[in-house]
Amino acid sequence: MSDVSPLYDEAQNWLDEDLRKIENALGDRVEAFRGKQILLTGAAGFLGFGFLHFFSYLNRNILKHGQLSIVAVDNYIRGCPRWLNELAARSPSIKLVRKDITQPWLDGAGGCFNFIIHAASIASPKVYRKYPLETLDTNVSGLRHMLELAKSDKCESILFFSSSEIYGDPPASEIPTCETYRGNVASIGPRACYDESKRVGETLCYLYEQQHGVPAKIVRPFNNYGPGLRLADGRVLPDFCRDVLADRDIILRSDGSPTRTFCYMSDALTGYLLVLLSPHHAEPFNVGSESPEISMRELATMLLEVAGSQRRVVHIASEEADYLTDNPNRRCPNIQKARTLLGYAPTVDMKSGLRRLFEWYRRFAELEELVNEAIVK
Numbered sequence: 567m568s569d570v571s572p573l574y575d576e577a578q579n580w581l582d583e584d585l586r587k588i589e590n591a592l593g594d595r596v597e598a599f600r601g602k603q604i605l606l607t608g609a610a611g612f613l614g615f616g617f618l619h620f621f622s623y624l625n626r627n628i629l630k631h632g633q634l635s636i637v638a639v640d641n642y643i644r645g646c647p648r649w650l651n652e653l654a655a656r657s658p659s660i661k662l663v664r665k666d667i668t669q670p671w672l673d674g675a676g677g678c679f680n681f682i683i684h685a686a687s688i689a690s691p692k693v694y695r696k697y698p699l700e701t702l703d704t705n706v707s708g709l710r711h712m713l714e715l716a717k718s719d720k721c722e723s724i725l726f727f728s729s730s731e732i733y734g735d736p737p738a739s740e741i742p743t744c745e746t747y748r749g750n751v752a753s754i755g756p757r758a759c760y761d762e763s764k765r766v767g768e769t770l771c772y773l774y775e776q777q778h779g780v781p782a783k784i785v786r787p788f789n790n791y792g793p794g795l796r797l798a799d800g801r802v803l804p805d806f807c808r809d810v811l812a813d814r815d816i817i818l819r820s821d822g823s824p825t826r827t828f829c830y831m832s833d834a835l836t837g838y839l840l841v842l843l844s845p846h847h848a849e850p851f852n853v854g855s856e857s858p859e860i861s862m863r864e865l866a867t868m869l870l871e872v873a874g875s876q877r878r879v880v881h882i883a884s885e886e887a888d889y890l891t892d893n894p895n896r897r898c899p900n901i902q903k904a905r906t907l908l909g910y911a912p913t914v915d916m917k918s919g920l921r922r923l924f925e926w927y928r929r930f931a932e933l934e935e936l937v938n939e940a941i942v943k
């Protein structure tokens with residue numbers, strides 16, 4: 567199959583609506599990327615999709631004379647998606663590198679980096695239960711290699727993706743949850759490989775800042791969604807969308823009562839880039855939406871409405887014994903810190919975001935197909 571298809575061009579034009587929102591929210595701050603070299607890890611993942619498309623959008627529209635360049639690293643533990651080859655084939659400024667970041671960074675793979683965006687991890691609970699040690703290693707030794715690189719390259723800024731999961735299952739008095747809440751997390755159990763290694767990751771960022779002056783930034787994402795989140799990912803929204811696309815009832819794997827808030831990709835990326843470009847080293851920022859805090863049953867019902875489906879929501883328990891072990895009952899951020907210090911202000915309401923996500927899957931899911939190998943330039 568060719569690496570350059572009209573479907574991808576259509577998708578890129580469609581995505582511009584989201585990317586323009588990020589550009590508008592960042593304003594002149596995007597000039598910080600002019601002529602710079604960026605290392606992005608986890609490039610084949612959901613947030614990797616968003617960052618690569620946003621940077622490519624900046625090069626096409628804003629930084630024409632002084633483009634940024636990106637080294638996009640992934641080990642493709644879950645395969646290489648077709649969109650990545652399509653994008654790289656059109657973008658001379660993107661270099662794809664297959665690399666496992668748990669291994670030391672010996673060869674430089676393309677130069678001295680001004681910014682490092684470290685998004686490599688295994689974020690889907692379904693997948694990290696399958697690869698628990700790889701998950702832990704990536705969040706701890708992988709991050710340490712990136713911090714060493716940031717130190718030797720005298721990076722302007724390195725961004726670490728922690729997680730809202732580091733709060734575990736907070737009591738009602740801690741919801742909405744502030745950065746100052748210290749968490750209620752199990753160190754042993756099916757989610758511990760992820761939650762606990764993200765906590766150590768934050769400590770590593772703090773230590774590298776304290777001991778070596780590395781400008782490490784920390785974000786705690788709260789349930790992001792949007793184009794680029796794979797249908798087969800195993801997270802709740804793609805699972806629900808799969809049911810709707812197949813014209814069957816939406817299957818709830820819990821009783822439908824746990825609640826979450828969801829943050830659309832353009833708002834989330836804006837938050838991450840604001841933190842990356844901020845002077846706030848080694849202190850965490852919640853990035854997400856404060857409302858609506860919605861139950862899984864309400865979410866499923868809203869999706870059916872947005873998709874115009876007459877199907878129902880049904881409960882069928884998962885066959886996986888650990889599916890719900892340590893699953894938090896409520897997850898909802900307090901984002902006042904990011905609002906006050908960074909001017910962060912999410913704008914995409916839940917129904918509009920769901921409409922975009924569903925349209926993405928309906929029109930462009932083919933671009934998620936896995937290809938044998940990433941193109942090498």
Ligand SMILES: NC(=O)c1ccc[n+]([C@@H]2O[C@H](COP(=O)([O-])OP(=O)(O)OC[C@H]3O[C@@H](n4cnc5c(N)ncnc54)[C@H](O)[C@@H]3O)[C@@H](O)[C@H]2O)c1
Pocket residue numbers: 607608609610611612613614639640641642643644645665666667668684685686687688689690704708727728729730731786787788789790791
């Ligand atoms: N998306 C969210 O809602 C969310 C929520 C909380 C935290 N996060 C964090 O944000 C970051 C990005 O999340 P995402 O949703 O894009 O995840 P994702 O699982 O979609 O993508 C992660 C990518 O990292 C790659 N990867 C894994 N281990 C690697 C290794 N050792 N070397 C190189 N590449 C490796 C995977 O192949 C994958 O392409 C992760 O650190 C995740 O834990 C995301």
